[in-house]
Amino acid sequence: MNAYRAADLIGAKRDGGSLDEDALAWLVQGYLETVERGDGPVSEGQMAAFLMAGMLNGFTEDEALALTRVLVESGDLLDLSGLSGPTIDKHSTGGVGDGTTLIVAPLLAACDAQVVKLSGRGLGHTGGTLDKLEAIPGMRVGLEPDELLRIAREVGCVVAAQTQRLVPADAALYALRDVTGTVASTALIASSVMSKKLAAGAGTIVLDVKAGDGAFMPTAAEAEILAGVCVRIGVAAGRNCVALVTAMDQPLGRRLGNGLEVAEAVQLLSTGPTGRLAEVALELAATALSVARGEGAVPSEALRAELTAQWSSGAALERLRAMVSAQGGDPAVCDRPEEVLPHAPVRRAVAVGRTGHVAALPARAVGEVVAALGAGRARKQDPVDPAVGVDVHVAIGDAVNATSPFVTIHARRDEDADRAARRLADVLTLSDEPVPAPPTVLHRVT
Amino acid sequence: MNAYRAADLIGAKRDGGSLDEDALAWLVQGYLETVERGDGPVSEGQMAAFLMAGMLNGFTEDEALALTRVLVESGDLLDLSGLSGPTIDKHSTGGVGDGTTLIVAPLLAACDAQVVKLSGRGLGHTGGTLDKLEAIPGMRVGLEPDELLRIAREVGCVVAAQTQRLVPADAALYALRDVTGTVASTALIASSVMSKKLAAGAGTIVLDVKAGDGAFMPTAAEAEILAGVCVRIGVAAGRNCVALVTAMDQPLGRRLGNGLEVAEAVQLLSTGPTGRLAEVALELAATALSVARGEGAVPSEALRAELTAQWSSGAALERLRAMVSAQGGDPAVCDRPEEVLPHAPVRRAVAVGRTGHVAALPARAVGEVVAALGAGRARKQDPVDPAVGVDVHVAIGDAVNATSPFVTIHARRDEDADRAARRLADVLTLSDEPVPAPPTVLHRVT
Numbered sequence: 001m002n003a004y005r006a007a008d009l010i011g012a013k014r015d016g017g018s019l020d021e022d023a024l025a026w027l028v029q030g031y032l033e034t035v036e037r038g039d040g041p042v043s044e045g046q047m048a049a050f051l052m053a054g055m056l057n058g059f060t061e062d063e064a065l066a067l068t069r070v071l072v073e074s075g076d077l078l079d080l081s082g083l084s085g086p087t088i089d090k091h092s093t094g095g096v097g098d099g100t101t102l103i104v105a106p107l108l109a110a111c112d113a114q115v116v117k118l119s120g121r122g123l124g125h126t127g128g129t130l131d132k133l134e135a136i137p138g139m140r141v142g143l144e145p146d147e148l149l150r151i152a153r154e155v156g157c158v159v160a161a162q163t164q165r166l167v168p169a170d171a172a173l174y175a176l177r178d179v180t181g182t183v184a185s186t187a188l189i190a191s192s193v194m195s196k197k198l199a200a201g202a203g204t205i206v207l208d209v210k211a212g213d214g215a216f217m218p219t220a221a222e223a224e225i226l227a228g229v230c231v232r233i234g235v236a237a238g239r240n241c242v243a244l245v246t247a248m249d250q251p252l253g254r255r256l257g258n259g260l261e262v263a264e265a266v267q268l269l270s271t272g273p274t275g276r277l278a279e280v281a282l283e284l285a286a287t288a289l290s291v292a293r294g295e296g297a298v299p300s301e302a303l304r305a306e307l308t309a310q311w312s313s314g315a316a317l318e319r320l321r322a323m324v325s326a327q328g329g330d331p332a333v334c335d336r337p338e339e340v341l342p343h344a345p346v347r348r349a350v351a352v353g354r355t356g357h358v359a360a361l362p363a364r365a366v367g368e369v370v371a372a373l374g375a376g377r378a379r380k381q382d383p384v385d386p387a388v389g390v391d392v393h394v395a396i397g398d399a400v401n402a403t404s405p406f407v408t409i410h411a412r413r414d415e416d417a418d419r420a421a422r423r424l425a426d427v428l429t430l431s432d433e434p435v436p437a438p439p440t441v442l443h444r445v446t
Numbered sequence: 447m448n449a450y451r452a453a454d455l456i457g458a459k460r461d462g463g464s465l466d467e468d469a470l471a472w473l474v475q476g477y478l479e480t481v482e483r484g485d486g487p488v489s490e491g492q493m494a495a496f497l498m499a500g501m502l503n504g505f506t507e508d509e510a511l512a513l514t515r516v517l518v519e520s521g522d523l524l525d526l527s528g529l530s531g532p533t534i535d536k537h538s539t540g541g542v543g544d545g546t547t548l549i550v551a552p553l554l555a556a557c558d559a560q561v562v563k564l565s566g567r568g569l570g571h572t573g574g575t576l577d578k579l580e581a582i583p584g585m586r587v588g589l590e591p592d593e594l595l596r597i598a599r600e601v602g603c604v605v606a607a608q609t610q611r612l613v614p615a616d617a618a619l620y621a622l623r624d625v626t627g628t629v630a631s632t633a634l635i636a637s638s639v640m641s642k643k644l645a646a647g648a649g650t651i652v653l654d655v656k657a658g659d660g661a662f663m664p665t666a667a668e669a670e671i672l673a674g675v676c677v678r679i680g681v682a683a684g685r686n687c688v689a690l691v692t693a694m695d696q697p698l699g700r701r702l703g704n705g706l707e708v709a710e711a712v713q714l715l716s717t718g719p720t721g722r723l724a725e726v727a728l729e730l731a732a733t734a735l736s737v738a739r740g741e742g743a744v745p746s747e748a749l750r751a752e753l754t755a756q757w758s759s760g761a762a763l764e765r766l767r768a769m770v771s772a773q774g775g776d777p778a779v780c781d782r783p784e785e786v787l788p789h790a791p792v793r794r795a796v797a798v799g800r801t802g803h804v805a806a807l808p809a810r811a812v813g814e815v816v817a818a819l820g821a822g823r824a825r826k827q828d829p830v831d832p833a834v835g836v837d838v839h840v841a842i843g844d845a846v847n848a849t850s851p852f853v854t855i856h857a858r859r860d861e862d863a864d865r866a867a868r869r870l871a872d873v874l875t876l877s878d879e880p881v882p883a884p885p886t887v888l889h890r891v892t
Contacts, residue, residue: 010627014502045494049626052498056460180495181456 006030006046013053021066028070028169035172044176051173051182059187061229067187068233071195074169078145080201083114083152086292089202090117090284091193093217093226094126095210096367097253097392101129101159102265103281104288106319109156110310111289116152117159118166118200122376122384125214125367127261130161131375135259135341135386139329155322166199189216190229197234204240206288207231208280211442212249214363220245220442227445240291245443246280250361250396252440253277257375257389257410259341266337269317273308276395276440282307283441297446342387348417349405356430358398358406365427366390369420373411388412390420397437400430452476452492459499467512474516474615481618490622497619497628505633507675513633514679517641520615524591526647529560529598532738535648536563536730537639539663539672540572541656542813543699543838547575547605548711549727550734552765555602556756557735562598563605564612564646568822568830571660571813573707576607577821581705581787581832585775601768612645635662636675643680650686652734653677654726657888658695660809666691666888673891686737691889692726696807696842698886699723703821703835703856705787712783715763719754722841722886728753729887743892788833794863795851802876804844804852811873812836815866819857834858836866843883846876 004026009019019027031047033040059067080087090104105115119141122128130141143151143160151158164171170192177183197205207230210216211223227243234241246252254275255264264277273282286299286307295303310316321334333340370376374385391408394400407424411417450472455465465473477493479486505513526533536550551561565587568574576587589597589606597604610617616638623629643651653676656662657669673689680687692698700721701710710723719728732745732753741749756762767780779786816822820831837854840846853870857863 007625007627010498014498014627043625044489044491045622045626048491049494049498049628052456052460052495053502053627056499056502176491179453179489180491181453181460181499182495 006042010046010050010053013050013057016057018060018063021069024063024066025070028067028074028173032074032169032172047173048176048180048182051177051180051188054187055182055185059185061187061232064187064191064229065233065236067191068195068198071167071170071191072198075167075199076165077199078116078148078166078201080116080149082149085112085114085156086204087202088113088115088204088206088288088292089197089200090115090206090208090288091197092208093193093210093215095248095252096125096127096214096363096370097251097256097261097277098127098210099132099253099261099265099277100208100281100284102132102262102320103269103278103316104285105157105159106269106323107281107285107307107311107316108289109319110315111307113156113289113292114152115157116148116200116202117157118162118196119159120162123380124378125364125371125376127256127258127376129159131384132258132261133159133329135262136324136329136333137340139324140327143327151323151326155326156319157323158327159323160327162196167195170195184216186226186229190226190233194230194233198237198239202239204288204292205234206284207241207243208284209243209245210248211245212247212363214367215248224443224445227443231445242287242291242297243445244283244287244441245445247438247440247442248363249438251363251366251392252280254393255389255391256366256370257373258384258386260389260391260410262333263337263341266317266320266334269311269320270314272312279440282311287444297444344387344410344412346409346411346414346417348409348411348421350407350409350421350424351403352400352406352428352430353402353425354430355401356432357435358394358396358400358428359431359435360429361392361394361396362427366392366424369423373409373416373420385412390424395437397435399434452488456492456496456499459496459503462503464506464509467515470509470512471516471519474513474520474619478520478615478618493619494622494626494628497623497626497634500633501628501631505631507633507678510633510637510675511679511682513637514640514644517613517616517637518644521613521645522611523645524562524594524612524647526562526595528595531558531560531602532650533648534559534561534650534652534734534738535643535646536561536652536654536734537643538654539639539656539661541694541698542571542573542660542809542816543697543702543707543723544573544656545578545699545707545711545723546654546727546730548578548708548766549714549724549762550731551603551605552715552769553727553731553753553757553762554735555765556761557753559602559735559738560598561603562594562646562648563603564608564642565605566608569826570824571810571817571822573702573704573822575605577830578704578707579605579775581708582770582775582779583786585770586773589773597769597772601772602765603769604773605769606773608642613641616641630662632672632675636672636679640676640679644683644685648685650734650738651680652730653687653689654730655689655691656694657691658693658809660813661694670889670891673889677891688733688737688743689891690729690733690887691891693884693886693888694809695884697809697812697838698726700839701835701837702812702816703819704830704832706835706837706856708779709783709787712763712766712780715757715766716760718758725886728757733890743890790833790856790858792855792857792860792863794855794857794867796853796855796867796870797849798846798852798874798876799848799871800876801847802878803881804840804842804846804874805877805881806875807838807840807842808873812838812870815869819855819862819866831858836870841883843881845880
C-alpha cells in the first residue's frame with residue numbers, strides 16, 4: 001500500500017476529485033487504527049472532514065465499490081461454504097413495523113434455503129430485529145460463528161447480532177457518521193450495507209430498500225438509486241443480488257413494538273399471507289429464491305405457489321419455532337404468543353372521533369410514538385421495553401367511523417398512553433373523499 | 447446560551463443554512479472544552495465536519511463577524527488603554543521575504559505611535575517574524591502582557607509571540623483546520639486574523655493582504671475579497687481598519703532567510719527607503735498613521751514626507767535598536783548586522799547563464815528553496831536555522847547578463863547549495879523581450 005498524507009486525500013475530495021481503492025484503504029485503515037489503538041495516521045477530525053467533503057461533493061460508484069471492498073477486508077468473513085442449500089441473506093434499510101425478517105427467514109428455510117442473517121438494533125423511530133427477538137424469553141442473539149453455522153445447518157435459518165470481527169471499519173465509520181451529519185450519502189449507505197452483506201457470505205442477497213417519510217430515502221426515486229448502487233456492488237462481488245423498493249410512508253405491519261411484532265409474525269405464519277407485511281415478506285422471499293435458483297429476478301407463479309404452500313401448511317412456522325428453540329428462546333411463543341410475550345400494564349383503544357377515509361398515517365411520526373412509549377431508543381446504549389407499542393387498525397385507504405378504534409396503545413403508564421393517543425390522533429389525516437390504497441411493492445431493481 | 451446538538455448545527459451548515467452567534471459560540475466553546483479538557487459536547491470529528499461543510503457551502507459575512515466575536519471572547523484581551531499615543535497593529539497574511547514588520551513597527555514608533563505586535567512563526571514556504579527576530583542573539587519573544595505594555599510605553603514598539611491566553615479558540619480551530627483541508631475559507635481566515643488583532647487591542651489595524659502564488663490568495667481579486675471581509679470585521683468592532691493588497695508573485699525583499707531578513711531591514715533603515723520591500727513598508731506605515739490620525743485611508747504627501755524623514759534621519763533605526771535591547775537582544779545588530787547575525791558556512795553566487803529579462807521568479811518556489819535550506823519548517827515543532835537563506839539580486843523586469851549572479855545562496859552544506867542552485871535556476875524565467883516591472887501595491891481596501 002502506498003503512503004499518503006490524510007490532508008492531501010481530504011483536499012482531493014474537497015476539490016471534487018475521486019480516490020482510488022488504494023487511497024481509500026489507507027484512509028479507512030488509518031482511521032480504524034486511531035479508533036482501536038488511538039494512534040493511527042488518520043484522526044477523527046480528518047475522517048469526518050473527508051466524509052463531509054464526500055457527502056457534499058459526492059462519491060463515484062467506483063468509490064462506493066472500492067470502499068465496500070475496503071470495509072469487507074477490515075475484518076473476518078463468514079464462511080458459508082459448509083452449508084448445503086442455497087445461502088440467502090436479506091437486508092432492509094429499516095422502517096416502522098418492518099417485521100419481514102421474522103417471516104422471510106423461516107419461510108426460505110422451509111423451502112430448503114439456508115439463511116444466516118446478521119441484524120441490528122433499533123434506533124430513533126425505526127425498530128431492530130434483535131430487539132424484537134429478545135422480547136422472546138430466553139432468546140440469545142449473540143452467537144459465535146460456529147454456532148451460527150450449526151443452527152443454519154440444522155434449522156435452515158438463524159438471526160443473530162453482527163459480530164465485532166466482521167467489518168469493524170464499518171462500525172467505526174458509522175459511529176462517526178452518526179454524529180457528524182454524514183449518514184445520508186448514497187455511496188456511504190450502500191457501502192455500509194453491502195460490506196456487511198458481503199462479509200456475511202451468502203450467495204444470494206435480497207435487499208428491501210424502503211421509500212417514504214419513515215425511511216432513509218424519502219422518495220421511491222431516491223430509494224431506486226440507492227438500490228441500484230447496492231445491487232451493482234453485490235453483483236460486482238460475484239453474488240446474486242436483487243432489490244425491491246417498498247413503501248414506508250405508513251407502518252408496514254399492523255403491530256408496532258418489539259413483542260407485538262413477534263406476535264404479529266407468529267400470527268401471520270399461523271394463518272397465512274394476508275395484508276401488506278405479508279405481501280412484502282412473500283415478495284422478498286420469492287424474489288430471493290428465484291434468483292438463488294437461477295430462475296431470474298421475477299419469481300414464477302409456480303415458485304410463488306410453493307412459498308404460499310409452505311407458509312399456509314405451517315412449515316414456515318415450524319422453522320421459526322425450531323430457530324427460537326435453537327437460540328435458547330421459549331418455542332411456545334409460536335403457539336401462544338400472547339402468553340409467552342410480555343404484556344404492558346396499560347392497554348388503551350383510541351377512536352377516530354369522526355368518519356372519513358384514512359389519507360395519511362406517517363410512518364416516522366407513528367414510529368416516534370412507539371419509540372417514546374419505550375419500544376425504541378434515542379441513544380445506542382438505552383434499553384428497550386419489549387412489551388409496549390401500538391396496534392394500528394387502519395391503513396391508508398380504509399374507511400373509518402367515529403367510534404371504532406384506529407389504534408390500541410400498549411403502555412407502561414397511563415400518562416404515556418395519554419401522550420401517545422394525542423400524538424397519534426394528531427398525525428392521522430382523514431379525507432372526506434375515498435382514498436385509493438397505495439401500492440406496497442414499488443420497484444424491482446436488478 | 448441555548449443548548450444545541452452538534453449534529454443539528456452540522457446538518458444546518460451541510461444543508462446550506464447559516465448559524466447565529468449563539469449557535470456558533472456554543473459550537474466553538476464546546477470544541478474548546480474538548481481540546482482543553484477532553485470532554486466537551488463537540489467532538490473533533492464534529493468540528494471538522496462543520497468546518498468542511500462551511501468550507502464547501504460557504505459562510506455568510508454575518509457568520510464571519512459572529513465567529514470573530516466568539517473567538518475573541520474565548521480568551522483574554524490585551525488592554526492598551528494605558529498607552530499614550532495612537533495604538534497601531536499591523537498584520538500580513540504572509541509571504542516570502544516579507545520583512546515589513548521589522549521596518550513598519552519602529553517607523554511608526556518614531557512617529558509617536560505605539561505598536562504592540564503579536565506575531566507568528568514561519569510554516570511551509572512562508573517566513574515568520576518571530577523566527578527572524580530570534581536570529582538576533584539574546585532576543586526574547588515570549589513576553590508577558592505587563593512587559594509588552596512597558597516596552598511599548600518606553601520604546602514605542604514591541605514584537606512578541608501570541609500568548610496562549612489570547613484567543614485560545616482560534617489556536618484550537620486553526621490546528622484542526624491545518625490537518626483537515628479547511629484552511630482556505632475566506633470567512634475562516636478573516637475571523638482567525640481579525641480575532642487576534644481585536645484581542646490585541648490596538649485602535650488602528652492595517653492589514654497587508656498578499657496576492658500571488660506565494661500567498662494564501664492567488665489572485666488580487668480574491669485577496670481584495672478577503673481584505674474587505676477583514677476590514678468590515680474590524681470596523682464593526684469599532685476599530686480604524688484598512689487593508690492594502692500587495693503583490694506576492696515574487697519575493698518582496700531582496701534577502702530571504704531569518705538572519706538575512708533582519709540584516710536587510712537594518713540596512714534599509716540605515717540607508718533610506720528604496721526598493722519594493724521599502725515601498726510596501728512605507729505605504730503600510732503611512733496608511734496606518736493616516737487613519738489613526740483621522741486623516742483618511744489615503745495618506746497625505748505631508749504625512750509621507752514625515753515618515754520618510756523619520757526613516758532617513760535614522761530615528762526609526764533608533765527605535766528598532768531600543769526595541770531589540772528591551773527584548774534582550776544585542777543592539778549592535780543595528781550597527782554591524784553582518785557581525786552580530788550568524789553566518790552560514792557555504793556562500794554560493796549563481797549566475798544566470800544567459801542574457802534576458804526576468805519574467806518570473808515565483809515566490810512560492812523560491813520560498814520552498816529557502817525553507818529547504820533550513821530557514822523554514824515543514825512541521826510546527828521543527829527548529830529553524832537562523833543563518834541560511836538566499837539573496838535575490840534580480841526582480842521581475844530586470845535585464846540580466848549571462849555571468850552576473852542572480853542569487854547568492856547561504857547554506858549549511860555544499861550539497862544543500864547545489865540543490866538550491868539547481869532549483870532556483872529552474873524556476874527563474876527569462877524573456878528575450880523587455881518585461882515591465884509589475885506594481886507592488888495593488889489595492890487599498892477601506
